[in-house]
Amino acid sequence: MGSERIELEVEGRTVSISNPQRIYFSARGETKLDLARYYLAVAPGIVNALYHRPCMLHRFPDGVDGAKVHQKRLPSGAPPWVETVRVHFPRYNRHADELCVTHPADVVWAVQMSTVEFHPWNSRREDTESPDEWRIDLDPMPGAGYAEVRRVAGVVEEVLDELGAVGYPKTSGGKGLHIYVRIPPDHGFGDVRRAALAFAREVERRSDLVDLTWWRKDRRPASIFVDFNQNARDHTIASAYSVRGTPEGLVSAPVRWDEIADAEPQDFTIATMPARFAALGDLHADIDHHAYPLDTLLEWADRDERDGRATPPEDAQ
Known part of the structure; x- marks a missing residue:
């Protein structure tokens, strides 16, 4: 098995997959090759989610039951067609050349390098310091379940509708739910974070399930x-269509708002998503057509700060 390889043709490019029969997902026995074929099946969706974004890779060289490697820098040995984007880390006075997906073959090559999860920035290489994606992450505490997440998602949808913003929900691939909103790249990370906090506080005002206590x-x-x-x-989270490092091969799956009431996170795996994608296509395909300016949310942030509600530091929680 150690010398076995298979070549995949990916839209005009060839990617060689070593150890294709290595088990990556222990619950049903899907292999490294199954993972590559999953990403091919959802290729338009995963490329749309990652396109031109600096991307951190979560690699599992021995499958998801083994150790995880968090990889910022592009692994060595990349073909010449794999592109990167350089990002700087001022705190450490360092930089990293991260994967910048432009083609489905980039994703399959990352699988060859044992990548399971793709965690992109919410900015693009054209201006890495100006986010174009506002991310709403509904994170349940240990005593809450997905039923509580659903209830808060309903409040999020209500507030977004009132703002005139179009939200694109997806399961987290765990116990939570993410909603993405496209925004014009007119602000830095600090202002986008302030706007996101102002929105979260409005959701907290409307739902007794929400607790924004910092620690x-x-x-x-x-x-x-x-x-x-x-x-x-x-700060990065798993992209739409990214597989998560779970034995079941759960997927961070785009869903329609009207599906949230009944769908369970466990419904979306590398085994079920190809057929769903073939039937529905990319549910986030038109996200770039619905950019929402942050002016109102930044006014809310200013109001909260005048009322003495400071923005917490970006320290670990």
């Missing part, structure tokens, strides 16, 4: 945290 240990155990800090610089 995790101080939150109510059965609450939902609307994690505005996911909009801070260099």
Whole structure:
């Protein structure tokens, strides 16, 4: 098995997959080759989610039951057609050349390098310091379940509708739910984070399930945290269509708002998503057509700060 390889043709490019029969997902026995074929099946969706974004890779060289490697820098040995984007980390005075997906073959090559999860920035290489994506992360505390996440999602949808913003929900691939909103790249990370916090506070006003207490240990155990800090610089979460490092091969799956009431996170796996994608296509395909300016949310942020509600620092929670 150690020397076995298979070549995949990916829209005019050839990607060689080593150890294609290595088991990556222990629940049903899907292999490295199955993972590559999954990403081919949802190729328009995963490329749309990652396109031109600096992307951190979560690699599992021995399958998802083994150790995970968080990889910012592009692994060595990339073909010449794989592109990168350089991002800087001022705190450490360092930089990294991260994967910048422009083609489905880039994703399949990353699978060859044992990547399971793709975690992009919410900005693009054209201006990495100006986010074009506002991310709403509904993160349940240990005493809360997906039923509570659903209820808060209903409030999020209500507030977005009132603002005139179009939200694109997806499962997290875990216990939570993410909603993405496209925004014009007119602000830095600090302002996008302030706007996200102002929105989260409005959701908290309307739902007794939400607890925005900054330190995790101080939150109510059965609450939902609307994690505005996911909009801070260099904070990443799994992209739409990214597989997660779970034995079942759960997927962070785009869903329609009217599906949230009944769908379960466990419904979306590398085994079920290809047929769903073939039937529905990319549910986030038109996200770029619905950019929402942050002016109103930044006014809310100014109001909150005048009322003495400061924005917490970007420290670990």
